[in-house]
Amino acid sequence: MKRALFLLLPLLPTRTAIADFATPFTAPPYTLGASVLGMEGWASRLKDYAGDGASSRLVAVRWDNFQPALLLDGASIKNDFPATTGARVRVTLRIAFTFPMIELPLAQTRILIQNAPFGEIIFKCHPQAGLGLAMNPKEPIKVLVPFDQMRLNSYYTVTILVDYEQSSYDVTATGLKHDGSPLLFEEKGIHFESNAKFLKNLALITSQTARTYIQQLLIESL
């Protein structure tokens, strides 16, 4: 996480984005095999919870050409990054799961970003769920990738573009379906009502019944 890290985005050649939060797992101080706790703002959500060291580690992912990713397995961690400053904010997430193909309500992964008008990014093992967005875990999920189409150990890229001036957001999800064919979810102009004009602080909560890999998590002010 580098507050003042500037990236030129190929898709927006005339604009500059500020990466308010990024996961540069390929760079020090991150170390393969080691917990991310204590690095770049990562901390346990539950005070003195000893299990987080093993449950939130950086690994070289075998099925992704050994590219590094944050492996979460029964984790409950947070990162208190500063508030975003842009009139538009883009959240980009590249995430994969190992999970049982049955209804298992507690097999969840939750990504909570404070003030997010789209709610949580959530994964649930449930026929009416999958990977999607929800205002909280008990609310119905806006399904981006239906559970029965999800592919194990296969990355999904979720991009959410929040426009505070228009009070709306766009969301896309790409990846592979269960049968290996391409998946594309896209919905634009989803209206929201919120007084908050920024995102800040992040929490990752995962169960032990599904393993989660995060290869990229990027929050940018545009």
Place this chain on the structure above:
Amino acid sequence: MILRHIRTALFFMSPLLPSLASANFSIETDFPGGNALVEKIEGNVVHIAPDNRDSRLPWFYWYFAIKGAGGQTVTFVLNPMHIGARGPGISTDGGATWSWLGAESAKDGTFSHTFPAAANDVRFSSGMPYVKSNFDKFLAAHKDNPFLHVETLAKTGKGRSAPLLLLTDSQRKAPYVVALTARMHCCEMMGSYVLEGIIEGVLANDEYGQWLRKNVDFFIMPFSDFDGVEDGDQGKNRTPHDHNRDFGDGSIYPEVIALKERLPAWSNGRPLVFFDIHNPALKGDVHEVIQFLAGESPEQADSLAKFAALLERNQQGELLFRQNMIMKFGTGYNKWSETPPPISSGWARTLPNCILSATLELPYANASAMTVNADSARSFGRDIAWALKSFLQENPAAGRQ
């Protein structure tokens, strides 16, 4: 009428079924691993049962080809207990690759299949059969690897050459030895895919493979009951006893005798890890959970617990393993009147250099709601290879590194 030991049985459809009047097909088992009894044919409905052969108790393995069924729909009727948790296995390439038809494909032991017009040889089985030709194809992909050595372990009772695979640097001895056996019960084919995954992990050009090749010599018996694998026997509860009950005094099977002679000499006192890979019953209960069967001593149980913790931590495959998936000695079906039990992993634990020996049970099709197939079983094998590295690196009692 029961047709025993079917080689080629050609059946013509009844003239009373006008829509199928011109249809015909044959059911065959005259290939490696083949096993089926055709109990009766009624139109396009075929009643199939496993051929139990010399097994004292009924078992569930069957594997047949249907030829000449292109363009037809054929219904197969079996005992419901002889179809697994994800339905029958199906192969359309002569048994080279397999998939499950799906749990919903079979109801009350009955499944139907509509064959494409061009289909000629379609295979069905209780599992995903794996015979010597599958192993040869796997080895061919690694034939130039200098660490891979194939020898003959023993001449079987029927005169076949049972293979022994050694993964070793012929220029030097590694500090550790890992011995792997599979197909003690010859029908338990899904273990062969796990074995492929472990071998791939050892030969991989990653840091785990490099460490394993430098520090471990692997002694691998891929077909412990080689005649049974090729002949398509059940193997389980074979008369007078099966291969995995042949590890007491007076062993009778050449592969077992050779293992008992060669492994102690080959390991030569080096710290030894021994895993015997099995599949449990076809479905239900604990048979749909990955299990390691722990040994009788606290030291062995502790070693297995450490290995299981590392396997859980390091796994990246498609099957989720948890360290509590250990069947403690004296519980479940890991109960024995003899100590050590007269099974391969029990025998290995009697070797003074054995630091860990256990039996692995990989479910046939369903492991804690995860799909077991060739790919996921191989990926679990890769996980085991990774855990072996960590276990031997991190366990201070394991000897020098």
